[in-house]
Amino acid sequence: MQKTFDNRAWFLVLPVVLLVAFNALIPLMTVVNYSVQDIFDSTHRLFVGTDWFKEMLRSPRLHNALWRQLIFSGLVLLIEIPLGVLIALMMSKKSGWKTSLTLVLVALPLLIPWNVIGTIWVVFLRPDIGLLGHFIDSVLGISFDYPTVPIEAWISVMLMEVWHWTPLVVLLAYAGLCAIPDAYYQAARIDGASGWAVFRYIQLPKMRGVLTIAILLRFMDSFLIYTEPFVLTGGGPGDSTTFLSIYLVKIALGEFDVGRAGAFSIIYFLIVLAFSYVFYQALQRVGTGEGK
């Protein structure tokens, strides 16, 4: 049956449109205006056309930040999705207080404010008073100094990110697993299917929808990450953990260069918009049976 649409329903979203106009549209227009000018103060400004865009698009620091960001988001997906699925597979599917307790414990990191997450890890990784830092330094005898060694800073940021957000993947994967009817498992048992076959042909296809959502959420969130690495490493040592948003804030607030920051913001915005649209299309098709 062909669906019919009544476009007058769009008037119901007018309040949201007004709200978005104030908190997103007007600031965005201002950013576009800033991006084509050199602003000295509120009354003195110079139109520079696309100069800031030219400078930012050819800036090695921006290229490096973008690569760093893509590698970071790629690693996040490569680690968190399989790990989340693995933990969800190990959790009991029977309801009871043990399952509830496990779910609450697993979800705990998701409840902590993002800047507190950074602070927790700053303390946790300190060799003198931090549990993990002291363990690595004194018990394992490995010199661990993440504020000065880039690779150790990356490991620290990844550890924090995985600790913080894998629970989301676990919860989504667990919900997907719980929704699989028992009849599928019975059929698999009758056929003498191995554990791997059950995972490959029953559990994984049935988790397709929730895993798509998990991948989209984790990619976008990690692509926009700011607070946790900023608190933990401040983007350092050097520029080694300066992701896109940290670099943007350095230009906008550190150097108070609103022209360059405006141009950068628009480039960043277009990249995020493109990813969001691709993901939106993928989400629209989840559960419709398309694209299998």
Add this chain to the structure above:
Amino acid sequence: MTLGWMAWTVPTAIFFITIAVILVAMTVWQVVAPSLERRGFLVIPTTPGDRLFVGLLVSGFVHLAWIGLTGASLWIATVISLVWLVVVMRWG
């Protein structure tokens, strides 16, 4: 209330007014002649609004690529984008 803090310039004002006019025109068009989703060379089912969005987004990247990779006049990128917009609206 003045709009001085928004630091308006003539080119950016023309840009946003053009976008607003396109959106209003598309809305009127949709009300007068309602359209349904269809599939073109973009593969995914799209409404005219989807095609406009894809068209504008790609146009944005065309302009960025032009600025980043060439030193030639930006008007050439604008012409390429306009041709792309027509193509994607008609056959996308």
